[in-house]
Amino acid sequence: MTQAVSSPSPVSPSPAAAATALRSPDASAPASRDGTVQRALMGLQRLRWQAGSVLMPAATARRLERIWFSPPRGAATSAALHALDGARADWALVTGHGPSRRVRVYRWGSAGPVVLLAHGWGGHAGQWHAVIDGLLAAGMRVVAFDALSHGASDAGARGAAQTSVLEMSRSLLAAAWHAGPVHAVVAHSLGGAATALALREGLPASAAVLLGAPADMRAACAALAWQLGVAPAVLGRMQRHSERWLGMPWSAFNVPDLGRARAVPPTLVIHDRDDKEVRWEDGAAIAGAWPGARLETTTGLGHRRILRDPAVIQRIAEFIRPPSAPREKPVPAGLAVT
Template sequence: MTQAVSSPSPVSSSAAAGKSVHAAGADNGGSLQRALAGWQRLRWQASSALTPGAAARALERVWFSPPRAAATSAARRALDSARADWALVTGHGPSRRVRVYRWGTSGPVVLLAHGWGGQAGQWHAVIDGLLAAGMRVVAFDALSHGASDAGARGAAQTSVLEMSRSLLAAAWHAGPVHAVVAHSLGGAATALALREGLPASAAVLVGAPADMRAACASLAWQLGIGPAVLARMQRQSERWLGMPWSAFNVPDVGRTRPVPPTLVIHDRDDKEVRWEDGAAIAGAWPGARLETTTGLGHRRILHDPAVIGRIADFIRPRAAGRALAAPEPASLAVD
């Protein structure tokens, strides 16, 4: 969830509190940024001591608020070329619409799951690569992202649980899904969907976080928030999430549920989700394979031709076994 935090996204995006800390970590020579980060930390510390209830509510807002980023021209072109329709998330209050995009007319269906603050168009390079490999591609905007409806807590907030429900809605709407390719927090959403019974013959997790509870604890420490306030925030959110934070542990899904053959790709220089998170997932999921890139970071990895080729090779039907033993592209290392 951000540069100094061990996991993904609910942090890298959030609010001014998080942004100040993250910017300070990114700019080693920025005395102004360091001063702002220090001041922000003092404010969080004072609030935690004097008004713990308000501090817990503020941390909850920060954690569950995705960022807003404008789509690039390449992303817009990809979406303009798609067939777009809607899937419905039902069973948790009023039905909500999830925007679904489709490319290709033949071949196995590959579902793409974006990360925190992302949207379907960010996959444009991967879409092109999978189409060239003879696959049909489906992507979606999760609730409170892109063109989809707002989630249960409004357009400004959502959760990995709602992202997982959006993924399941898109999967059921698109028909039988052969494979899921997920980025960042989309990897945790995919793990939850697999736990709920999503049928898939293969999965690829790119830059995925391992443990939401540990990541939130890291953010709290970074902001100067004490354990009591953090525990209060997590108890509050568990009431509307409907499940404990311990449920959002990706390695545990592979330890307790059947999972498909999985390729975990993670960059050593990822400043938003530590490489160790990917290693933990690959180590816990039976038969999973970890492949490491260098120099691509958290987002450029989705545009790298070698990575895209590796994804296509791994999820190609009846080729999963061959893909595991295939020669590695130059930018990838197998761990």
């Protein structure tokens, strides 16, 4: 694993949600090996958004809002299902924001400090299967959950098809209070932003690890709007409308600023140079802004394979392991991140 000197950096112009938006039912095109055809289809899509921005700004803003707040759906792998089958499963409740909603919580291990795992946008608890094994081997108890409108949990306030980083954060807090004292939080992708919000709300944790986390939701949404061809005025309309039901401004979701606003635990930021969904600069911006945070850079793992890399998992365990916890066996030679 190669360490990189971290410093504040411009927030990524590449939104983690862009791929999801471009695959939405009324904006997608079949995959084609012909690059010319693909570019033509994307250009046609962009023209549709541009025309909608001029002719139907309100409807276009609603469509952009629907896309932005709709997480993707994917089938769980056999390894993920196997991990969930071996867990003790129960429910935590998200309360205080309308009717109570259930969050599915999974637990592994019976002794050691509790590590809470927070999945990303469109993810689920089973995606952590490799990390779960590594943390159990390191002498820790592991807790994971499905955020509202994800996995086996209840739908969020806007229905099963939509949710937000704010609901993901509330799901995280519900799982944390339900599972008891949490020693550390390990988060992937948008789960990192949800973790930052939870820390602002007082989540007690002695350590945090953020993997491929985005830095600024407002900048990411603006980048998506530019990609699609949405006019700035339409983007502003969409953001103002969503702020009303979110109950807070989009500026509240800036992860570097959250670390400046209040004390945060010792944090390890791991980001891959080849991450095509959340640029490495986002991780550098977070690590540069959070006091005492450390940035470590990997290459060749992208946005998702980083969750299954043995050297990354060992580094996570080393960072969050209390001095009294037993040490796990070293990673075999040849598995180190380069």
